[in-house]
Amino acid sequence: MDILGLSKISPDQVILWQWHFVVIDITLLYTWLVMILLVGASWLVTRRLSSDIRVSRWQSLLEVLVSAMRSQIAEVSQEDPDRYLPFIGTLFLFIGLSNVLVIVPGYVAPTASLTTTAALSISVFIAVPLFGISRQGLLNYLKEYFQPTFIFFPFHVMGEFSRTLALAVRLFGNIMSGDKVVAILLAVTPLFFPMIMHALGLLIGLVQAYIFSVLAMVYIASATQSHEKKERKDQPEAEDVAQDTKHNPNA
Amino acid sequence: MDSMTLIAMVSIVTAGLCMAVGSIGPALGEGNAVKQALTAIAQQPDERNSITRTLFVGLAMIESIAIYCFVISMILIFANPFWSHAIARAGG
Numbered sequence: 179m180d181i182l183g184l185s186k187i188s189p190d191q192v193i194l195w196q197w198h199f200v201v202i203d204i205t206l207l208y209t210w211l212v213m214i215l216l217v218g219a220s221w222l223v224t225r226r227l228s229s230d231i232r233v234s235r236w237q238s239l240l241e242v243l244v245s246a247m248r249s250q251i252a253e254v255s256q257e258d259p260d261r262y263l264p265f266i267g268t269l270f271l272f273i274g275l276s277n278v279l280v281i282v283p284g285y286v287a288p289t290a291s292l293t294t295t296a297a298l299s300i301s302v303f304i305a306v307p308l309f310g311i312s313r314q315g316l317l318n319y320l321k322e323y324f325q326p327t328f329i330f331f332p333f334h335v336m337g338e339f340s341r342t343l344a345l346a347v348r349l350f351g352n353i354m355s356g357d358k359v360v361a362i363l364l365a366v367t368p369l370f371f372p373m374i375m376h377a378l379g380l381l382i383g384l385v386q387a388y389i390f391s392v393l394a395m396v397y398i399a400s401a402t403q404s405h406e407k408k409e410r411k412d413q414p415e416a417e418d419v420a421q422d423t424k425h426n427p428n429a
Numbered sequence: 430m431d432s433m434t435l436i437a438m439v440s441i442v443t444a445g446l447c448m449a450v451g452s453i454g455p456a457l458g459e460g461n462a463v464k465q466a467l468t469a470i471a472q473q474p475d476e477r478n479s480i481t482r483t484l485f486v487g488l489a490m491i492e493s494i495a496i497y498c499f500v501i502s503m504i505l506i507f508a509n510p511f512w513s514h515a516i517a518r519a520g521g
Contacts, residue, residue: 187507253479344493351496358503389489392482 187354189286190293209288212276243271247391254392255399262395265305269298270391277353277383281376287383290353292346299345302394303338310401319401345393352386433519436511444502451498458491 186192188205195202223236233241247267251259276287288294310319323334356379363372466484470477504510 187503250482253482344490347500348489348493348496351493351500354503355496355499385485386489389485392486393489396486 187358188291188293189288190291192286204286205288205291205294208276208279208286209294212272212279212288216271216275250392251395254395255403257403262309262398266391266395266398269302269394270387273298273349273390274384274387277387278380280357280379280383287353287357289349289383289386290357292350295346295350298349298390299342302345302397303342305394306338306397306401309398313402322401341397345390349386349390352382356382433512433515436509436515440505440509440512444505447498447502447505452495455491455495458494459488462487462491 189208190203190205192204193201194204194207219236220240223234223240226234227237228234244263244267247270248259248263251262251266255262273289276289279285280287289298307319310322313319323331356375360372360375360379363375462484466480469480473480
């Protein structure tokens, strides 16, 4: 079971097959496994979808997942979720499944390697300007970098890079630390405490998948709608105030 | 004391110190954030969903500081570059 020794912090170090510069390590192997599982399961389920009242249990599982993701994206972005669902949903499903599969013996989460998380966060780094430019045009998007004055340009650029780094290191650190804590506890107090930490690791894995996709959505939303919010601010917010007092019994 | 012992000693002590000092700030920050979120939920239970979501995102942001410290101490213990350098020097 112990594929990844205690003294190795990254599954990249376990190499299965090597030919010159082409290296297959277990990170790649398990990434492919997760991808095959996701694609295969979705293909099997969506092959015979029905709009009848009686649907198969797998179809209702997929419906629950997709509608939950759509509602979360709609809440964060405050607009039509279908535009962002493919990207954000893929991120969530991939990270979530690869974190949850750690209950299978012999499996090492590909997200416990910095290379996987760096690739994921770089894809977010590229997607943010793409969505922003496609939404508000190149000039308007670039203008955001010079708000409120041109002095803030380096800080905006620095923010882009540092949040990409933070996204990668956060996911890597959380998953890797869960792995290591279980491995260390197995050596100290076998059986009971590692089990509890493993259960905690499952929870943390799902929370991290959620946080990664919500943060990606927040970054994309900040790139696409900063312009619209300014326009909305000009109008008086009479309805919002009325709604607030209705929601708050103490007011 | 040769250089290997020195490097090992300094790395281990620094790793422990990094975790000890580096987790104080995030712990205070997370406690404060949760306290405020609980107060807000107690006052406005209807807004629980959006408060919880913002809380989770904020907690992840705060927690990442502690995670940086953890990653650095892990690197110092398990993948120490100075240690590898010293071993390479001694071997070659």
